Every structure is written in structure tokens, then in C-alpha cells.
Amino acid sequence: xxxxxxxxxxxxxEQEASSRLAPSCLWPVxxxxxxxxxxxxxxxxxxxxxxKPSFALAHCNFSLRGAESDGDEALVTSWAExxxxxxxxxxxxxxxxxxxxxxxxxxxxxxxxxNWFSELCQVNGxxxxxxxxxxxxxxxxxxxxxxxxxxxxxxxxxxxxxRLPVPAQEGxxxxxxxxxxxxxxxxxxxxxxxxRGLCWREDHTNAEDSYKRNRLRxxxxxxxxxxxxxxxxxxxxxxxxxGDAEEILSDWYHCHKEVFLLPAKGEEELVVIxxxxxxxxxxxxxxLFRTLESYGFRxxxxxxxxxxxxxxxxxxxxxxxxxxxxxVTTTDRLIVRACPATExxxxxxxxxxxxxxxxxxxxxxxxxERTPDFCLKQPAGRLVLDAETLPFPFYFRSWRVGDWFVxxxxxxxxxxxxxxxxxxxxxxxxxxxxxxxxxxxKAASRISAVSAYRSDDLHKVHSGTGKLLLIxxxx
Numbered sequence: 508x509x510x511x512x513x514x515x516x517x518x519x520x521e522q523e524a525s526s527r528l529a530p531s532c533l534w535p536v537x538x539x540x541x542x543x544x545x546x547x548x549x550x551x552x553x554x555x556x557x558x559k560p561s562f563a564l565a566h567c568n569f570s571l572r573g574a575e576s577d578g579d580e581a582l583v584t585s586w587a588e589x590x591x592x593x594x595x596x597x598x599x600x601x602x603x604x605x606x607x608x609x610x611x612x613x614x615x616x617x618x619x620x621x622n623w624f625s626e627l628c629q630v631n632g633x634x635x636x637x638x639x640x641x642x643x644x645x646x647x648x649x650x651x652x653x654x655x656x657x658x659x660x661x662x663x664x665x666x667x668x669x670r671l672p673v674p675a676q677e678g679x680x681x682x683x684x685x686x687x688x689x690x691x692x693x694x695x696x697x698x699x700x701x702x703r704g705l706c707w708r709e710d711h712t713n714a715e716d717s718y719k720r721n722r723l724r725x726x727x728x729x730x731x732x733x734x735x736x737x738x739x740x741x742x743x744x745x746x747x748x749x750g751d752a753e754e755i756l757s758d759w760y761h762c763h764k765e766v767f768l769l770p771a772k773g774e775e776e777l778v779v780i781x782x783x784x785x786x787x788x789x790x791x792x793x794x795l796f797r798t799l800e801s802y803g804f805r806x807x808x809x810x811x812x813x814x815x816x817x818x819x820x821x822x823x824x825x826x827x828x829x830x831x832x833x834x835v836t837t838t839d840r841l842i843v844r845a846c847p848a849t850e851x852x853x854x855x856x857x858x859x860x861x862x863x864x865x866x867x868x869x870x871x872x873x874x875x876e877r878t879p880d881f882c883l884k885q886p887a888g889r890l891v892l893d894a895e896t897l898p899f900p901f902y903f904r905s906w907r908v909g910d911w912f913v914x915x916x917x918x919x920x921x922x923x924x925x926x927x928x929x930x931x932x933x934x935x936x937x938x939x940x941x942x943x944x945x946x947x948x949k950a951a952s953r954i955s956a957v958s959a960y961r962s963d964d965l966h967k968v969h970s971g972t973g974k975l976l977l978i979x980x981x982x
Contacts, residue, residue, distance in 0.1 A: 508691070508699045512552045516560070516687050519668050520635070535561040536685070537595075537624060537633040540586075542566070542579035542708040545639035547586070548696045549688055551705055553637075554590055562637075563593035565627060567620045569601040571612065572712070579708045586706075595627055602862045606869055612861030625673040628682040635683035636671055643693040646742050647723050654719070656806045658796060663750030664743070665689060692739055715874075719899060760797045763788055768798070769840070777802070777832070778843035785841075786816060802843055803829035805947070812841070854904035854947055862981070865903045866939040869981040870958065877975050883968055888959045892966040894974035897955055903941040910942065912954045912963040926957060943978075 520534055538553060540546040553562050566583040568576050580596065587594035605615035624636045645664045652661035667689050670681040688696065700707060715721060731738040767784035771777065778798060785791050792813055799809065808827045812834065815825065825836040835842045855865045863870050874894050875881070883891050910923040927937050943955040943962075956962040959980040968975065 508695065509552060509555060509557075511690075512687060513556050513558055515667075515690060516556065516685075517558055519685055519687060534634040535563070535632055537627055537631075537636045537682075538562055538564050539620070539624065539636060539638045540564045540566055540583050541639075542582045543639075543710060544700050544705075544707040545641055545688060545693075545696055547582075547705050547707040548700050548703075549637065549639040550586065550592075551700075551703060552687070554592070563595065563631075563633070565595045565624060565636075566597075567616075567623065568596070568598040569616050569619070570598060571601055571616075572710070575708075575711070582706060582708055597623055606862055606864040609855055609864045611856060611858040611863065613858050614856075621671055621673050625671055625682060628671075633682065635685050637685040637687055639688050640665055640686045641688045641691050641693055641696055642739050642743055643724070643728075645689060645746070646728075646739055647720050649742065649746060650723055650727075651719060658800055659749055659753045659756055662746060663753050664746040690743075756793075756797075760794065763794060764798065767791075767794065775844045776842055777845065778841075780841040780843075782816065782839050782841060791816075799829065799834070799843070802832040802834075804832070804834065805829070808834075854902050856900050856902055857943075858900045863903070865941050866905070868939060868941065870903075870941065871977075871979045871981055873977040873979075875975045875977060877968070877972055881975065888980040890956055890959050890962050890976075890978040891968060892956070892962050892976040892978070893968050893972045894976040895972070896966045897943070897945065897976055901955065902944050902947055903958065904944055904947060906937060906940055906942055910952065910954050912956075912961075913965070914961045915964050915967055917964065920953075923954065923957065926961070930960065 536553070538546070538550055540550050550564060553560055564583060564587050566580060568580045570576060584594060584596070586592075599616075599619045601612060601615050601619065604610070604619060605612050608615065608618075610618070627633060628636065649662060649664055665686055666684075667686050669684045669686075671684045673681060713721060713724075728738075735741060767781050767788060769779040769781050771779050780795075780798065785794065788794055795813065795816075796809055799812075804812075804827065808829060812827055815836070823837045827834045829843075832843055832845060835844065853866065855863060857863060857872060860872050860874050863872065885891055906923055906927075908924070911920050912923065912926075913920050914926065923942065927940075932940070941958040943958055944952060945955060946952075954963065955966055956978070959978050966976075
């Protein structure tokens with residue numbers, strides 16, 4: 508494994524070599540080491556590489572698992588001291604950061620670590636950051652992309668060599684992001700670690716099925732392995748072909764886009780599409796998708812725009828929403844412009860258990876195994892739902908006219924506006940109410956709960972419920 512790793516590492520670094528940099532084997536690299544088997548294996552491979560790369564370790568303690576997080580930090584510290592390798596450590600209050608920036612815990616941790624890695628590179632001269640993503644992670648990402656909706660680009664998986672996902676510093680490029688374990692499976696990495704007698708830490712949350720990635724890893728992929736023991740190799744070969752197809756499609760798109768894209772007028776207009784010229788192109792639905800995908804337009808919005816164009820009845824003033832952007836129609840043009848979140852229309856993805864801030868309130872999301880003695884009472888500020896009926900991710904969003912649900916304990920549907928009136932919600936209460944929904948595609952829809960007041964009857968706990976979803980308002 509060491510020889511193969513060295514060849515791949517050399518190829519990755521030479522891919523980005525230029526005359527203004529030192530020889531690639533001497534580039535200083537920062538290794539992101541968590542203490543798990545993947546990152547500890549990566550550190551050992553760098554240590555014994557025949558390339559003799561210059562490297563240091565970076566460890567983040569996210570303060571999420573108490574003594575377990577401290578144990579991870581202690582292991583990485585011990586390894587660095589034993590092998591005389593420079594170590595950078597930091598401790599984050601991830602929960603507080605997530606609340607302050609209205610992020611999920613997962614996204615907050617991602618922002619914190621990558622921003623810190625970027626700072627370390629800038630101050631200490633590291634050219635690249637190496638992370639320990641492996642072949643299993645790559646295939647998991649493929650299916651997560653498919654589940655949320657993606658174009659061909661999302662089918663090609665992770666890049667072995669990319670750029671750190673942070674804003675570029677003025678006058679500087681972004682550091683490289685290397686994935687030197689991407690061609691190794693988790694079994695190969697564990698086999699190497701056992702053979703080398705390495706020490707590592709197991710994150711107990713990897714065995715839990717609260718997150719989509721874990722459910723794929725623990726429930727779905729074992730079935731794939733029964734159908735095809737080499738499914739990882741097969742899927743990654745297909746992902747490479749998807750990547751090749753994406754390059755061809757990208758070239759084709761760039762050759763055709765100038766025909767239907769018009770000059771923008773003013774700072775507000777980001778994209779202007781000529782309807783007549785777009786419809787004159789072969790495969791125009793793909794051209795439309797490729798133009799709008801980077802602005803966060805989801806499947807339902809794209810379907811709506813395409814249906815409108817097919818109808819030949821384009822109307823002025825019709826609005827479709829993306830993630831932070833909106834598309835407005837005129838009689839002959841489609842105009843994309845920024846649509847910042849407002850107090851009247853905002854949303855937040857709930858990607859897993861953790862603490863979240865939304866519209867001035869803080870909420871805690873937990874998933875627990877149901878026990879016979881668990882109290883199912885739901886006082887004000889607390890909801891108890893059947894977790895299987897509302898899988899992650901779901902969303903908090905603001906109220907929209909036409910929203911409705913079947914309140915727990917009732918048989919008929921009720922408009923959320925009537926629920927507000929019955930419970931004497933003030934105007935401010937309505938504006939700050941967090942509505943739980945399974946998706947954001949519809950302008951108004953059946954909601955899952957008014958948090959943390961009342962849930963929809965679809966999510967009630969019953970005799971067959973195994974896992975409970977607890978939603979508590981903390982203030």
C-alpha cells in the first residue's frame with residue numbers, strides 16, 4: 508500500500524507543479540488528522556513515504572463528544588510527539604457557532620475546520636491540505652448527490668486534487684486540497700492499520716443511523732456487497748466515466764451558451780436568457796438546467812420553468828425560487844437575480860441531531876431509542892415525533908399562505924393561519940414561527956409541525972415506533 512500511495516501522491520503534487528514552486532516532493536503539506544483509522548493511516552503513510560514530504564498535522568476538537576473528543580486529541584498529540592511531527596491544535600465551540608450563524612452542526616464544523624486550515628496555510632506557508640477521504644466516502648457522496656438531485660457533475664464523485672472550499676485571500680490562490688486515500692477502500696485502510704499496529708479512535712456515532720451517510724453505510728451498502736462484492740470498484744469506474752462525460756458536456760455547453768445568454772443590465776441581473784434563442788437549441792432543457800444549477804434551482808422549480816416554456820405561454824412577472832436567487836419571467840426573457848433571505852421568507856436545513864438557531868429562537872434536535880418508561884407528554888416547547896416518519900434532512904421555514912396540517916389528535920386538516928388565530932399568535936409570533944417541512948419545493952404545502960407547538964398527525968408515536976425525534980425550543 509505504501510508504494511501505491513507514494514506513486515499517487517507524487518502524481519497529485521506534480522499535477523499542480525509550476526516553476527515558481529519548490530519541487531513537488533518538498534511541498535509543505537498540512538494533514539487533517541481526526542484520530543480515526545483513515546487519518547491515522549494517512550499520517551503513517553506520509554511519515555514513511557519515500558518522497559520524504561514536508562508535513563505537519565492539524566487537529567480540530569469540536570467539543571461535541573465530551574471525553575471522546577478529548578481522547579481523540581490526546582491520541583493525535585501523542586503520535587505527533589512520538590514521531591517529532593509539528594502539530595497544530597484548536598478547540599471550537601461548535602454548538603455556539605452553529606447557533607450564531609444559523610447552521611447545522613455538520614455545516615458549522617465544516618466551515619470552522621476549513622477556515623482554520625486556510626489560516627494555517629497562509630501563516631505557515633503550507634501549499635496543500637490533505638484529508639483522508641477514501642473510496643467508500645466517494646461512493647457514499649455519489650448516492651447522497653443522487654438523493655438530493657444532481658446533474659452529471661455530481662455523479663463523478665470527489666476530485667483527487669481540488670481547492671480548499673474557502674474564499675481566496677486577496678492576492679493569493681486557495682490552498683490545494685489533496686485526497687491521497689481516495690483510491691483505497693475502508694477495508695484496505697483498516698488492513699494496513701492492523702498490519703502496522705497503528706492506534707486509532709472509533710467515533711461511536713458512526714454506528715448510529717441518524718445521518719443519511721450512516722444509513723447508506725450501515726444499511727444499504729451491505730446489500731450492494733451481497734449483489735456484487737466488487738461494487739465499490741465497479742461504481743468508481745462508472746464515476747470516472749461520468750466524469751469524462753461531464754467534460755464533454757461542459758465543452759458542448761460552453762460552445763452553445765453565448766447564443767441564448769444576453770448581456771445583463773445593471774448589477775441586479777446575474778443571468779439573462781433569451782427564450783426564443785434558448786428554444787431554438789437542440790437539447791435546450793439541458794442548457795437551461797446547466798445555466799441554472801449553480802444558482803440552487805431545485806427539481807420542482809426547473810420542472811416548472813421547463814413546463815412554462817413548453818406551453819408557449821410565457822407570462823411576465825412569474826417568479827421561481829432557487830437557493831438565495833430567483834428567476835423572473837418576461838414575455839421574451841428569463842432573468843436571474845439575487846434574492847437575499849428576508850424576515851418574511853427564510854429557511855434552514857436540519858441535517859441531523861444538534862442545536863439550531865432560526866428566526867431568533869434556538870432549538871435542540873435529538874434522536875433517541877424508545878424505551879417503555881419514556882415520557883411522551885408534550886408540554887409547550889417540546890415535540891415528540893416518530894423519527895422514521897421524518898428522516899433527515901428536513902427543514903425549518905417561515906409560514907406561507909396556504910400552509911396546512913392535520914394537528915395531532917385531530918382528524919381534519921387545518922390551515923396554519925387558523926391554528927395561529929386559535930392560539931392567539933401575535934404578528935411577531937407568526938413571523939418567528941418555525942414550520943417543519945420535508946422539502947422546500949412547494950410554495951405552500953402540508954407541513955410536519957409548528958415547532959414547538961403541535962405536530963402533524965402523520966408523525967405521531969404509536970406502538971410500533973422504535974426511534975423518537977425530540978424537538979425542544981431552548982428559549
